[in-house]
Amino acid sequence: MKQKQVLLLHVFYWLLIIFNGLLSRAVYSKSGLDVLDVTIFLANFLGFYVNYFFIAPRFFNPNRFYMMIVVFFVGVFVFVLFRYSMEELLLPALTGFRNYAEGTTFLYYFYDNIYYSSLTVFVSTNLWFFKYYFKVEEERNRLVEERKHAQLQALKTQINPHFIFNSLNNIYSLVYQNSDKALPAIEKLSELLRYSTKDLEKDVISLDKEIGYIESLIGLEKLRIKNPELLIIEKNINHPKINISPMLLVPFVENAFKHGDFRDKGFVLKVSDDNKVLHFYLHNYKNQKVKDTASGIGIDNVKKRLEILYPKKHELYIKDLESEFIVDLRIIFPYEND
Structure with missing residues (x-):
């Protein structure tokens, strides 16, 4: 031009x-x-x-x-x-x-x-x-775009090992306890790996696939939780085929399971896309007995990707309280999703 x-x-x-x-x-x-x-x-x-x-x-x-x-x-x-x-x-x-x-x-x-x-x-x-x-x-x-692409590829490769590590830890615990839930857990993980291996190579996937990751992850985690009914999930998706970067929301849910208290508590997860504005809300309680110095890896990863992918088109509020952790994210989808 x-x-x-x-x-x-x-x-x-x-x-x-x-x-x-x-x-x-x-x-x-x-x-x-x-x-x-x-x-x-x-x-x-x-x-x-x-x-x-x-x-x-x-x-x-x-x-x-x-x-x-x-x-x-x-x-x-x-x-x-x-x-x-x-x-x-x-x-x-x-x-x-x-x-x-x-x-x-x-x-x-x-x-x-x-x-x-x-x-x-x-x-x-x-x-x-x-x-x-x-x-x-x-x-x-062109160089800026190449640098952004390289950064995103590097960030996405950080997600997969972190995600696998946490899931394997959960399955190891079930196997160690000789739980009947071990085999279904392995099947769930296999399903998640098929998704992630195929779609992490793409720049974008549909919103319903990203939510599918989350639902599969929750299904995997429910196998080890005594009170799965405490996991409250509200979903209101009107544009399931709208594009989103893969594994952008999953780390928040993964972080909740890794550091949350699920002995007699659960979490509240709400996802909606009214007027093509994605609203992701997650509220969970912390496990006070677990202190992981590496807990911020997944969250920091998402913050960097949001800055690259949606500059001035997103709002991320995180409340890291003494016993609670709240994530409130809004993303205004770009016009090419119309």
Whole structure:
């Protein structure tokens, strides 16, 4: 799109030059096409694009501003060289006509044409700057996007091992107790791993899949909880196919199970997407006997991903109280989800 804008500036400049030529002929009551009109137009055109494609790119140095003066005078020299060759060498040889008096030196010709060439060199150099700036801007945006993608991939790879580690600990506990729930737990974990292995490679998944992860995780955890009825889940999803980054909500639920008190307490989980604003609310009670110094890994991970994926489009409130932990997250989905 930006390259198209530069092209339109080129077209506009040459239309302006042609219009100015026609206007001057009308003002000065000239008729017919003067050969000098052709030669100066050709000198302008050739000087313009030699400067645009070769001189400005060759001499420009952002650390040496004085080189722009060099660009200007080299551009003027090229313009003068083209015009001098046509008007003082080619025309006299073909027609016997010349623009300047015979014997005019090249130095005089150069000095006299600084005025006529200045606009051409100035506009040509500035249009090259536009193209250069757009190219640099596109490259910068590309590098930013690549860095964001690399960060997200790194963050997502942190989630999977952390998630597996916690689940294996739970299953180990069930196996150690010879619980009948061990086999169903392994089946649940296998189901979760199939989901995560397949979908973590994607940039986005549907909201119903993300909630499916959460429901599978809760189903796995219910196998080890004495009072699973205390896990209150309220779901009101109107746009199940809306896109969301995979494993963005799961760490909050995982954190609740890892550090929550489920002996005679549960948690409240509410998920809704009214007006395409995702509202995720989770309230659980802490297990005061468990103090894990690594408890913040999953939460910090989500915070970083939210900043990258939804800058100024999300609100995350976390209340880390003495005996309670509350997460209140809202995400405004981007327009491409419409």
